[in-house]
Amino acid sequence: MVDLNEKVTLNRVLNAALIIVLLELLIFGWWYFSRKSPRDWLAEYVPAKGQPRYLYSIYGGNGINFRRPSHTVVRDNKIFVADTNNGRIAVFNYTGRYLSEFGTAGRGKLVYPVSISFSDNKILVADVGTKKIHVYDIKGKFTGYFAEGLIIEPCSIFYRDKRFFVLDKGTMQVLVFDINGKKIRSFGGKGMAPGEFYYPYSIYVTDDNKVYVADSNNNRIQVFSSQGLLIQILTGHDLLGEGKYSVPRGIAFDGEGNLFTAEGLINSISITNREGSVTRRFRNAEPQNWNSRVNDTINLPTSVFIDNRGRLYVTEFGKSRVLVYEI
Numbered sequence: 001m002v003d004l005n006e007k008v009t010l011n012r013v014l015n016a017a018l019i020i021v022l023l024e025l026l027i028f029g030w031w032y033f034s035r036k037s038p039r040d041w042l043a044e045y046v047p048a049k050g051q052p053r054y055l056y057s058i059y060g061g062n063g064i065n066f067r068r069p070s071h072t073v074v075r076d077n078k079i080f081v082a083d084t085n086n087g088r089i090a091v092f093n094y095t096g097r098y099l100s101e102f103g104t105a106g107r108g109k110l111v112y113p114v115s116i117s118f119s120d121n122k123i124l125v126a127d128v129g130t131k132k133i134h135v136y137d138i139k140g141k142f143t144g145y146f147a148e149g150l151i152i153e154p155c156s157i158f159y160r161d162k163r164f165f166v167l168d169k170g171t172m173q174v175l176v177f178d179i180n181g182k183k184i185r186s187f188g189g190k191g192m193a194p195g196e197f198y199y200p201y202s203i204y205v206t207d208d209n210k211v212y213v214a215d216s217n218n219n220r221i222q223v224f225s226s227q228g229l230l231i232q233i234l235t236g237h238d239l240l241g242e243g244k245y246s247v248p249r250g251i252a253f254d255g256e257g258n259l260f261t262a263e264g265l266i267n268s269i270s271i272t273n274r275e276g277s278v279t280r281r282f283r284n285a286e287p288q289n290w291n292s293r294v295n296d297t298i299n300l301p302t303s304v305f306i307d308n309r310g311r312l313y314v315t316e317f318g319k320s321r322v323l324v325y326e327i
Contacts, residue, residue: 051282052269052312052325059321061090061098066320070114071250074307081315081322082113082125089113089125089140096324100140108134108142115202117157119164119179126154126166133157133166147181160205163226167203167213172196174203174213174228187228192218195230201249202303214248214261221248221261234259236270238278245270245278250303250315254327260312262301269304269314285316285323298323 058081060066067085074080078099079092087110091099103110103125111129118124123136124146131153133146152170159165163184164177173188188197198217205211209226223232236245246265253259259272263281271280286296299318306312312325 051280051284052327054284054286055311055324055326056096057286057321057323058092058096061092062101066090066322068317068320069302069315069322070317071116071303072305072313072315072322073116073118074305074311074313075118079313079322080116080123082116084112084114087111087113087129089116089123089136091140102136102140103134103142106142108136108144110134115154115156117159117164119159124157124159124164126157128153128155128169131170147175147177147183150177150181150183151175155200156202158203158205160207160209163205165203165205165211167200169199172198172200174211174224176226176228185228187224188213194233195222195224197222202251204251204253206253212251212259214251216247216249216264219245219247221245221251221259232276234272234276236261236272236278237276238270238281240278240281242266242278242281249301250305252304252306252312254306254312255310260304260306262304262314264300264302264317267298267300267318269298269301269312285319 064086066083069081070084071082072079077094081090083090088101088104090101093099110127113125113127115126121138125134127134132148133154135143135146137143151166151168153168154166155169156167157164162179166175168175172190173186175186176184178184192198197215201214201216203213211224211226213222215222221234224230246263248261249264250262251259257274261270263270268281268283270278272278283297285298299316301314302317303315304312310327312327314323316323
């Protein structure tokens, strides 16, 4: 005789197995038709260890979309964006909501602003269109020009310890000024030799007064003392097998001393450790667009900025937006 209890149990097992097979077919069928492997899917929705987590994007404000923005900085929980081809500095709150803008009219009108720096209650903006550094008060009112007549074409400015470090694309030098605009020293020059630059893009000064210059067309980052002595050349030696730096542009440091670099040629953000080796690169931007089934990736990043809360801001020239991540 057949045990009815045993027969019912067997049917349940068979049904459960059938459900599992159907689920597997559905899941792997979706992966197949979307041309996405399980590994790719996990990489997109489960961030790799140490990879920044996407939060949101800013595309513009006041009814105007960004046009080729170049630089983003954060001060007092406000986000300032150099909206280059719109000739303005746009200001947003910490969640990305538009607040205001300045530099759009009158004396001190911006043409192609590319870099922003703060000094106490002043905002300094390097403009490659006017070839000057514009100075505004904290409310965005123009107050004058900085070091007028001493700079040919400022493309990046950084303030540290009562010193302004200006990257001058016109002379391909670093110019150092005191707080009143008096020139203290300069170093660099056009070329490919150590200590020289070939169309450098940005400058960053660390807490211990090391000067980092993204020497873009030489595909390297050069490190100097505040006196202009060459300390180190970083070429982007990596542990990933992807090659070295490819047109490094924006540079910034996180709280652990890792160097974040916007690489314009390969559309990625690289992370370099204290030993000078690239340990990670990431390219993911906004989450996947389900309609097109195409991964959204970073396109022509120009700058990176890390605020004191550990948020990373990637200014993107290609898609005219600012991507905000948590690191």
